[in-house]
Amino acid sequence: MSNGADADRVAELAREVVADHDPKSVPIQEFLGACYDAGLSWVHFPEGLGGLGVSRGLQAVADRILQGAGSPVPLGLNPMGYGMAAPTIREHAQSDDVKKSWLRPLASTEDIWCQLFSEPGAGSDLAGLATSAVPDGDEWVINGQKVWTSLAHRARWGLLLARSNPDVPKHKGLTYFVIDMRGPGVETRPLRQLTGQAEFNEVYFTDARIPDAHRLGAVGNGWGVAMTTLMNERSALGGSGSRRGAGTIAEAVSLWASRPEQQTPVLRDRLTQLWLRAEAQRLTSERSRASAGVGGPGPEGSIGKMVGAELNQHIYQFCIDFLGPEGVLYHGYGTGRSEDDQEEGADTDWRGPIQQRFLRSRANTIEGGTSDVMRNILGERILGLPGDLRADAGMPWKEIPRG
Incomplete structure (x- = not known):
């Protein structure tokens, strides 16, 4: 056809x-x-x-x-589900029955998903993670800690990367699972952030169990499966609205139009330049999606993620500057809310006042891979530049010094 x-x-x-x-x-x-x-x-x-x-x-x-x-936009309702879990499940789940059991409730947003990758000692160096996965019959026993896990307190399922073999180099001893966030041995603790919200969490695993049927990919190939997740995450984070002028830039344009008395030629020029950058990013993302065909995104998705993250920050900085003294007035958001409120998701709605969105944008260049990591990926995998020196290359994970 x-x-x-x-x-x-x-x-x-x-x-x-x-x-x-x-x-x-x-x-x-x-x-x-x-x-x-x-x-x-x-x-x-x-x-x-x-x-x-x-x-x-x-x-x-x-x-x-x-x-x-x-x-x-479904991605806004179930971001880790739509942007990361779905493509990973599609490519790596063990059977079509398992895929169907997860994908439909994910798509309908009945089941919210989260991503359990980062740890206190493994952020940008994700392959250095320490959460352990030990086989026990047809199950795996999980022990360890994850951090900065968005929406973990609302999630039904989590994408978990854990260490199944400490005796091999760090990238080769990882296995990837889907874990029941409501199961025994899983504890979620909210982390209050700059905006006053608590969308991030730390998650503790104490003898939590996962059936082997919930393993994604082969034992020891967790890093390869994680690349599917991360490439799709960066593509999702870097994507902008499919319509011209949509997305974050639309908020700045709307704010500008609502306050003609505060408009100046200098600010108009800044807004125009931001609109042009947003349009260039949108077209680049469209081209990347179209070139991907029916397959998954490649390292070029890091372009959209890096540019989009920095552009968001510039757009919201413009909004705060445009507001003038009003821009510094922020009474916080989510403070004083009960845990019941948070469980219903009231504490994780980022669409509050523009000041809140400005504060939240500070995380854009960190989450989903820092901009420095994105530049390394683009330099090494797109431009073919030499990679960073890695002193632990080939060393068994258990022998790598850790603080």
Whole structure:
């Protein structure tokens, strides 16, 4: 089938979903479930798994119709689920039955997901992580600690990278799992951040158990599976709205239009330059998605992540400057809320006042891989520059000095 015929099919299915399940009048989980059943959650996925087996670039065709009818952006409702878990499950889960059992409730946002990678001693050096996975019959016993885990307090499932063999080099002794966040031995503690929210968490595992059927990829190939997650994470973080002028820049333009008395030629020039940069990033992301076809994103996704993170910070800095003295007035958000409020997600809604979004943007150049890491990836894997020297290369993990 030609790409034009595929686009027509995608558009027709999207219009049918909207006609039968108006997102303005039905529960959002029902609407998103219908999108999954129609193959519109990830159009490049196989049929029966939330997709149609067509080009990844055609997702924009579906999204324009669905979101134009009032659908929220699913990535905003279940970011780790849509952006990271789904493509990893699709590629590495052990059977189609397992894939289906996870993907539909993920797509409908019935099940929220989180990502359990970073540790107190393993951030940018992710392969140095220490959380252990020890086999016990047809299960694995997990012990250790993860940190900076977004939405762990709301998550039903978590993507877990753990060390299954300390006797080999650090990249080779890792295995990847899906863990039940409500299971015995899993404890989540919120971390209050700059905005006053607590969307980040630290998670402790004490003899937590995972069935081997919930292992993704081969034993010892966790690093390879993690690359699937990270490349898709950076592609998702770097993506912008498929419509011209959408995304973060739309917030700045709206703020500008709402206050004509504060507009100056200098600020207008700054806003214009930011709009041009946002448009260049959008077109670059569109080209990257289209070139990916039905496969997964490659290291070029780091371009969008790095540029998008820094651009977000510049846009929100402009907004604060435009507000003038009002920009420093922020009474906090989420402080004093009960744990019940947090469990319902009230404490993790980032769409508060512009001051809150400015503070939250400080994390953009750290989360999902720092901008320095992104530059290393682009230099080594895109430009072919020599890699950093690694003193622990080839050394068994258990022999690497740790603080």
